[in-house]
Amino acid sequence: MTYKGVGLSNPETLLEDIPGAPNHDGFMFAIGPDGLLYMATGDASEAALAQNLSSLADKVLRLNLDETAAFDNPFGSLIFSYGHRNPQGPFFHPETRLPYITEHGPGDNDEVNIVEIGRNYGWPDVHGFCDNDVSGLNEETFCAENNVAEPIAAWTPTIAPSGADFYDSDLISAWNGSLLFTTLKFAALIRLQLFDDGTAVQAEEIHFQDEFGRLHDVLVGPEAEVYLATSNRDGRAAPVANDDRVLVYWPE
Numbered sequence: 351m352t353y354k355g356v357g358l359s360n361p362e363t364l365l366e367d368i369p370g371a372p373n374h375d376g377f378m379f380a381i382g383p384d385g386l387l388y389m390a391t392g393d394a395s396e397a398a399l400a401q402n403l404s405s406l407a408d409k410v411l412r413l414n415l416d417e418t419a420a421f422d423n424p425f426g427s428l429i430f431s432y433g434h435r436n437p438q439g440p441f442f443h444p445e446t447r448l449p450y451i452t453e454h455g456p457g458d459n460d461e462v463n464i465v466e467i468g469r470n471y472g473w474p475d476v477h478g479f480c481d482n483d484v485s486g487l488n489e490e491t492f493c494a495e496n497n498v499a500e501p502i503a504a505w506t507p508t509i510a511p512s513g514a515d516f517y518d519s520d521l522i523s524a525w526n527g528s529l530l531f532t533t534l535k536f537a538a539l540i541r542l543q544l545f546d547d548g549t550a551v552q553a554e555e556i557h558f559q560d561e562f563g564r565l566h567d568v569l570v571g572p573e574a575e576v577y578l579a580t581s582n583r584d585g586r587a588a589p590v591a592n593d594d595r596v597l598v599y600w601p602e
Contacts, residue, residue, distance in 0.1 A: 364417050365428070369394040369407040374436045374454075378513070382440075383447045386420050387413050388430070388465075390437035390451050397474035400433050408434045408473060410451065410465050424468035433471035433498070438511060440465060443548045444518045452511035452531050453501075458484065460508045461501035462529065462542065464549060469499040478504035502542075503551050509536035512581075513567030517541075519574030522601045532565035534581060539565060562597060563587050575600050 351358040368377070368391055376392030389411040393400055400408035403425055412420045412430040419428045439451035453461040453471075459478030463471060472493065477484045479500050480493035492498065505511075514531035529542040538559035543552040558565070558578070566581035576599040582589040 364415075365389070365406075365411075365413070367406070369396065369399060369405060371395040376434070376437045378438050378440070380440050380442070382412075382449060383442055385415075387415060388440045388449060389413075390434065390439055392436040393434070393473065397435070400435065400473040401470070401475070403427070403429060403432060408432060410434065410437065410440060410449070422467075430467060431465050431469050431471060431499075433469075433473050433476075433496075434463075435473040437463075439514055441514050441516065444516050446548050448548055450514065450529070452514050454510060455504075455506070455508050457508060458506040460505045460511050462503045462511070462514075462531070463499065463501045466499055470496045472496070472498040478506070502549065503554070509538075509540075510534035511540070512565070513569075513579070515568050515570045517570055517574070517576070519570070521574035522576075530568050530570070530576070532568045532578065534564040534566065534586070537562070537564050539568060539576075539578065562595070563590070563593070566594075571598070 352360045371394040374392040374395050376390045379389040382388050391407055391409050393408040399405040409429050410431045411428040412423055413428050436454035437451040440449045442449050449465040451463050451465055455477055475492040476489045476498055480489045482489050510533055512532050512534055517525040517528045517530055520526055529544055531540050539557040541555040545552055562580050563582040564587045565578055567579040569577045578597040580594045582593040
């Protein structure tokens, strides 16, 4: 749609027939630093679609803004990566430009992933790391045979990670170089301090837990302030007056 400062107009459909369901639809999206559109789709409650390269479900898609697939997509289609379950994001490292997603596990192993072109992220045969921690799955064998990319972090019990952004300012100096993401079930903002190349986690901090209810998204503003969006009116929480809200955090 076109925005000219007052309202939205001229709707145009870029992509249709993405599998959907009442749950597990993922589908957050962003324009990447390469000018391409990245879309994260869920498994639409059909886990088998994750390993099916003929389906748009359980994938990160990458396309031009004229609806065509990016020229270097690895499978000659819109698919950039596959084997996801219910991904949120994507978002991008401000220096390396690497794409990341957060991802909901089935009851174990919520994840933060770096999204690599052409890689398999394992669902439903791998939950989290390739460590055989799930009964009935031979994760180590599947990972070795399918070049599975492991997350940079995982959580069991699950916390329901959602929106995310990078903090790269000295306004909150302790947060510089951090990945921030909100959680629904855990009702908190999580800060992951990353190493300089953004590929591994140094430390984890929890902020605002249970202060505002379920948190659905985070955005770092133009002056390095931090915006949070609550999500309490979806039938899974107890709303307070005037929920849902957008909150802003400035350091004291």
